Amino acid sequence: MxxxxxxxxxxxxxxxxxxxxxxxxxxxxxxxxxxxxxxxxxxxxxxxxxxxxxxxxxxxxxxxxxxxxxxxxxxxxxxxxxxxxxxxxxxxxxxxxxxxxxxxxxxxxxxxxxxxxxxxxxxxxxxxxxxxxxxxxxxxxxxxxxxxxxxxxHDLRELPPGQQGAVFHAESGYMGVDIFDPVNQRLVSHHFHFGDGEDAKVYRSPHRYVxxxxxxxxxxxxxxxxxxxxxxxxxxxxxxxxxxxxxxxxxxxxx
CATH class of the missing domain: 3.40.50.150 (Vaccinia Virus protein VP39)
Known part of the structure; x- marks a missing residue:
């Protein structure tokens, strides 16, 4: 998706x-x-x-x-x-x-x-x-x-030219990444959940930041x-x- x-x-x-x-x-x-x-x-x-x-x-x-x-x-x-x-x-x-x-x-x-x-x-x-x-x-x-x-x-200073994503949280078994569209004030949050194996589950949600x-x-x-x-x-x-x-x-x- x-x-x-x-x-x-x-x-x-x-x-x-x-x-x-x-x-x-x-x-x-x-x-x-x-x-x-x-x-x-x-x-x-x-x-x-x-x-x-x-x-x-x-x-x-x-x-x-x-x-x-x-x-x-x-x-x-x-x-x-x-x-x-x-x-x-x-x-x-x-x-x-x-x-x-x-x-x-x-x-x-x-x-x-x-x-x-x-x-x-x-x-x-x-x-x-x-x-x-x-x-x-x-x-x-x-x-x-x-x-x-x-x-x-959201600190858009973290996004150098050409970079769209920023990690907002990381810990054992979980990582959160936001993908930004600064022109339209949009982002999609990606939540990655890791188990004991090699596969990860991802959940995504769209947002308009203000x-x-x-x-x-x-x-x-x-x-x-x-x-x-x-x-x-x-x-x-x-x-x-x-x-x-x-x-x-x-x-x-x-x-």
Whole structure:
């Protein structure tokens, strides 16, 4: 399968039953306590006494511990297999989920917090769709509510002329490589998993990467204002060398 074939593959075919089964890694990776703990801490603080909406809720990695902290959580999720996996953990009364596109699907209720974690906005493959995602989040927020996004910052300085790929992670049994199309702000992530033999399994996903300044403009178009930007969920300082950011936008009390 070529890079172009991956780019043209529908999102609901990418996030299928196999992806749902691979997604959970209890206690490790993005499920590790040192990763998940600060995420839930900050989101619970920002939600206050209100309810939260998770765009692309997935299998409930963040929503379940946030709900356990006493924050009512509703989700939007495109992938039915992801929702099925979530339902193995909690029922619909505990965490309601509407199946649909996070850029357009609406759910009832007002929320003090909407959030979109772990690079998921890049699954929307056009600028127009990403702008609509901001607008959709804003529609769900009560006055003063916040929209939080976690996203990687890609260092294109790592790509000398003529080189399209960069390794973003390497460890025993796994290597991650991004292939970039800087002209169109596209990339395809390649995840290589190695066993004891000579063969490797590869999983690929397409993304449209977004720089912080472009996200801020998307927020303005949706009537939101930047409140804070951190390098991580522990509120580390965001600098020119930061490889990720957690950005907090708020809906003004009046607009």
């Amino acid at each position: 070529s890079v172009d074939d991956v780019w043209d593959k529908p999102q609901d075919k990418i996030w299928d039953g196999g992806a749902a089964q691979r997604y959970d890694s209890p206690g490790t990776g993005m499920f590790a306590p040192e990763v998940l703990g600060p995420t839930v801490d900050l989101l619970a603080e920002l939600a206050g006494n209100g309810a939260a909406l998770e765009l692309a809720i997935g299998t409930g990695r963040v929503a379940i511990p946030l709900r356990e902290r006493g924050v009512p959580v509703t989700g939007i999720e495109l992938s039915q297999p992801m929702v099925d996996r979530l339902r193995e953990k909690v029922d619909a009364a505990t965490i309601p989920v509407v199946v649909g596109d996070m850029a357009t699907t609406q759910v009832p209720g007002d929320f003090t917090l909407a959030y979109l974690v772990f690079n998921t906005i890049s699954n929307l493959l056009t600028q127009a769709e990403q702008v609509e995602c901001f607008r959709n989040a804003a529609r769900h927020l009560s006055p003063g509510g916040r929209f939080v996004i976690e996203l990687s910052v 720089m912080p300044a472009e996200m801020d403009l998307m927020a303005q178009l949706a009537g939101l204002e930047l409140e804070a930007r951190y390098a991580d969920w522990s509120r580390g300082e965001f600098t020119a060398e930061s490889r990720s950011h957690v950005s907090v936008y708020h809906r003004p009390e009046t607009r």
